[in-house]
Amino acid sequence: MKIRLREPTIAFLFLLPAFIGVIVFYYYQIVQTGIYSLHNLQHTADWQTQPFVWFKNYATVFRSTYFWQSLRFTVYFTFMATVLELAVGLGMAMATFWVSRWLGGILRAIIIMPWVIPPIINAMIWRWLFHADVGLFGYILVSLGLVDKPPLFLTEPMLAVHSVIFADVWKNSSIMAIFLLGGLAAIPADIYDAAKVDGARSWFRFRKVTLPMLLPTILVALLFRGIDALRTFDLIYGLTGGGPGTVTETLSSFAYKYYFTYGKFGLGSAYAIVVFAIIVGLAAVYLSRIRRNMRFKE
Amino acid sequence: MTSRLRSLRDNARLGLVATHVANAARWARQHQDTVRGFLFGSRSRRGLIVTVLLYAVLVAIGFVYLYPLLFMLITSFKSPTDLLNPMVQWVPTQWYLGNYVKAFRVLNYPSTLLASILVSVVPSVIQTMVCSVIGYGLARYRFWGKGLLFALILATFIIPPQNTVIPQMLTYRQLGLLGNILCLILPASMGQGFRSAIFILIFYQTFLSLPKVLEEAARLDGASDLKVFLKIAVPSAIPAYIVSFIFSVVWYWNETYLTVVFLEGGIQTLPMQLSKFVQAYENLYPPGMVNIFDRINEAVKLSGTFLNILPLLIMYFILQKWFVESVERTGIVGE
Numbered sequence: 278m279k280i281r282l283r284e285p286t287i288a289f290l291f292l293l294p295a296f297i298g299v300i301v302f303y304y305y306q307i308v309q310t311g312i313y314s315l316h317n318l319q320h321t322a323d324w325q326t327q328p329f330v331w332f333k334n335y336a337t338v339f340r341s342t343y344f345w346q347s348l349r350f351t352v353y354f355t356f357m358a359t360v361l362e363l364a365v366g367l368g369m370a371m372a373t374f375w376v377s378r379w380l381g382g383i384l385r386a387i388i389i390m391p392w393v394i395p396p397i398i399n400a401m402i403w404r405w406l407f408h409a410d411v412g413l414f415g416y417i418l419v420s421l422g423l424v425d426k427p428p429l430f431l432t433e434p435m436l437a438v439h440s441v442i443f444a445d446v447w448k449n450s451s452i453m454a455i456f457l458l459g460g461l462a463a464i465p466a467d468i469y470d471a472a473k474v475d476g477a478r479s480w481f482r483f484r485k486v487t488l489p490m491l492l493p494t495i496l497v498a499l500l501f502r503g504i505d506a507l508r509t510f511d512l513i514y515g516l517t518g519g520g521p522g523t524v525t526e527t528l529s530s531f532a533y534k535y536y537f538t539y540g541k542f543g544l545g546s547a548y549a550i551v552v553f554a555i556i557v558g559l560a561a562v563y564l565s566r567i568r569r570n571m572r573f574k575e
Numbered sequence: 576m577t578s579r580l581r582s583l584r585d586n587a588r589l590g591l592v593a594t595h596v597a598n599a600a601r602w603a604r605q606h607q608d609t610v611r612g613f614l615f616g617s618r619s620r621r622g623l624i625v626t627v628l629l630y631a632v633l634v635a636i637g638f639v640y641l642y643p644l645l646f647m648l649i650t651s652f653k654s655p656t657d658l659l660n661p662m663v664q665w666v667p668t669q670w671y672l673g674n675y676v677k678a679f680r681v682l683n684y685p686s687t688l689l690a691s692i693l694v695s696v697v698p699s700v701i702q703t704m705v706c707s708v709i710g711y712g713l714a715r716y717r718f719w720g721k722g723l724l725f726a727l728i729l730a731t732f733i734i735p736p737q738n739t740v741i742p743q744m745l746t747y748r749q750l751g752l753l754g755n756i757l758c759l760i761l762p763a764s765m766g767q768g769f770r771s772a773i774f775i776l777i778f779y780q781t782f783l784s785l786p787k788v789l790e791e792a793a794r795l796d797g798a799s800d801l802k803v804f805l806k807i808a809v810p811s812a813i814p815a816y817i818v819s820f821i822f823s824v825v826w827y828w829n830e831t832y833l834t835v836v837f838l839e840g841g842i843q844t845l846p847m848q849l850s851k852f853v854q855a856y857e858n859l860y861p862p863g864m865v866n867i868f869d870r871i872n873e874a875v876k877l878s879g880t881f882l883n884i885l886p887l888l889i890m891y892f893i894l895q896k897w898f899v900e901s902v903e904r905t906g907i908v909g910e
Contacts, residue, residue: 285719287800291712294705295728295775298765302739303731309742372633380633386895387637390644393887395829395846398880402643405873413646447643459902501773508735511831529735533832536741549738560733 307553313546327543334547344548347526348555350438354527355506358445362502363495365446366453371483373454374461385458392451400515403444407431407516431517434524441513441525445506453498460494461487496567500560507556528552651675651877658874677869678879681856682848688886691828691845694838698759699823702768703816709766710778711804715790732772736833744836754841759827759834769826769833774819781815782808814901821891821898828887845883852879 317330338344373384391399406413407430415427430440464487472482510529513519519526519534532552535545650658654671678684713725747753752761762768766775790803798806809816831846838844848855856871891898 285716288712288716288718291708291716292724294764295709295712295724295766298762298767298771299724299727299731302743302762302765302767303734304727306739306742306746307734310738313741369636372629372636375629376633384633384637386892387641389891389895390641390888393825393829393891394884395831397831397846397850398883401849401876401880402647405877406643406646413643447640455902462902504733542741546741549735549741552735553738556735557730557733 307550310546310549313542314550316543318543318546319541330543334544335551337544338547338551343523343526344531344551346523347528347531350525351507351509351527351529353438354442354445354509354525355503357442358449358506359499359503361442361446362450362453363499365450366457366498367495369450369454370457370461371487373458388451388454390451391448392455394448396448396511397515399444399448400512403440403447404431404516407440407444432521434521437517437521437525441516444516445509445512448512449502449505453502456498456501457491457494460491460498463494464490500563500567503563504556504560507559508552528555647877648881650874651881653874655869655872655874658872671874674874674878675882677856677860677875678882681852681859681875682845682879682882683843683855684882687843687845687848690842692886694756694759694834694842694844695824695827697756698763698768699820699827701760702763702766702771702774702823703819705764705766706771706774706819707778707809707812707816708804710775711782711808713775713779714782715787715808728766728775729772731767732770740833740836747837754838756838756842758837768823769830774823777815777819778812781812785811814897817894817897817901821894824890825887845886849879849883852876 314334315329315331317328317333369384369388373381373388376384394402407415409415409427409429409432412427412430414430418424419427428436431437468486468490469482472486508529509527510533513525513527514530514533517525519530528548529552532545532548535541535548539545649665649667651674652670652672653667654669654673657667657669657671709728713721744753747755747758752758759768763771785808790807793803793807794800829846831850834844835847838847853871853876856875860869860871862870
């Protein structure tokens with residue numbers, strides 16, 4: 278009886294940092310960003326002394342063609358990268374899971390490597406590999422006789438878009454594979470054995486046993502990667518700088534540019550709030566769709 | 576004469592071969608299922624051909640996957656003459672260490688490495704501890720507003736950092752903390768470090784899946800809640816701690832956007848110094864002052880890059896056994 282009485286107090290003590298932290302470091306900051314976005318702030322964040330402009334910054338955002346272009350690119354990038362990463366990651370996880378224990382260990386060590394490379398360094402590596410004159414990819418394509426001269430991977434719009442996706446897939450398939458390996462290991466072995474006894478061939482086993490059992494993990498991993506891809510910044514900033522022109526400009530890099538390059542805090546904040554709304558909206562739609570398949574809650 | 580003999584012998588030999596082939600064919604017909612099973616696999620085991628194909632595909636993929644890293648590593652060992660020589664692609668004429676010596680000096684390696692370790696390990700340790708406390712609180716206690724708090728915490732995972740970076744930066748500037756490691760420690764100690772939501776979720780699920788019996792028994796024996804947490808819950812959640820710590824270190828180490836904003840002018844980490852590599856190089860080796868072979872080149876840049884990821888690779892190889900086991904045991908997501 279004594280324990281139950283004390284419970285709320287103890288719980289309060291355990292969760293106090295979370296209460297304070299989540300308010301101070303997130304929601305207060307978002308409100309502050311919202312306030313900035315309603316003011317005309319140039320190189321200053323002292324909003325009390327600056328003109329209040331209602332939703333003028335938002336109007337500027339929605340009128341700008343760059344915004345719509347970057348939204349289109351970001352959504353395309355997120356979709357392509359996430360789907361490809363799932364495919365590659367699933368392949369790597371299955372392969373690691375199937376081969377002998379000894380080889381699986383080596384494969385896991387290899388798979389993880391791109392993940393520990395910082396995105397900004399990943400960008401440097403790929404900028405060098407895609408380089409038109411000294412780049413490895415151009416060299417390989419030329420020496421295979423597929424093209425006469427190295428393609429301009431990062432300066433031709435269509436190529437640049439897909440080069441960026443390629444670099445992202447190379448790096449982030451590994452984290453996808455790690456998640457899926459965790460999910461695969463959690464599938465009880467007797468289910469496989471039962472399927473084997475019933476005479477199910479491997480493809481059938483994969484489709485009817487592995488995939489459904491893995492689905493919750495896949496859905497969460499997709500959400501995780503999708504949100505990450507939506508706010509990708511370091512990689513693209515380092516690889517193309519948003520170029521050629523503004524073709525590979527993402528929503529995140531826009532906010533960054535307005536903040537730190539132009540010093541337009543008001544407009545940058547409006548961008549940030551719009552991006553926030555888009556991401557929350559997409560995540561909410563996704564979560565409500567997959568809710569049935571999640572084993573999240575108690 | 577001899578030619579006739581030879582052709583006879585050849586015929587006989589051919590006949591022998593034909594008999595062998597026929598025998599083999601008959602044997603194969605008799606043991607059709609066995610052979611097919613051996614080559615193509617059966618219900619109980621994978622066939623030889625499939626295995627060979629699988630391994631070939633694996634090796635090919637592994638090679639393609641590692642190609643960028645291997646090429647980077649090899650190029651970083653090329654001397655300036657090798658770099659200009661188009662004949663030298665894979666194997667340098669000598670394993671030249673000069674690039675590393677230069678990159679080591681340009682990066683100011685000992686001090687930036689120390690700064691990077693400090694900036695990633697300290698917040699990670701704090702973040703892991705605090706998140707485990709929060710996860711335990713959410714998993715074990717029932718109270719009013721728990722659902723709301725949980726939702727608020729999970730939502731922080733969705734919120735892009737650029738929404739909070741400017742107000743945060745301005746707050747820290749007012750407090751005079753900009754450029755100080757406290758900018759990273761403060762949020763982490765409130766359970767709001769980089770992607771804390773996912774760690775809280777990991778701990779929440781881990782503690783939820785642990786049996787309560789032991790904890791209740793200890794409580795009946797008069798142990799305080801804190802003691803129960805430290806003596807019983809924490810030791811049984813070690814895998815979750817390992818996973819969280821490694822993820823946290825890697826994310827803190829790799830984060831450049833926020834560390835540049837918060838730490839610029841104060842602490843110089845490895846990735847930050849690397850992004851200024853060319854400029855720092857030319858300060859140390861002015862282009863007009865040194866001979867042509869000491870000008871900046873790809874090999875030196877790549878040595879710098881490699882020095883940058885080396886510590887993480889070493890950490891990963893030391894911890895990888897526990898890491899993989901822990902990932903499998905905690906299930907990380909969706910379990």
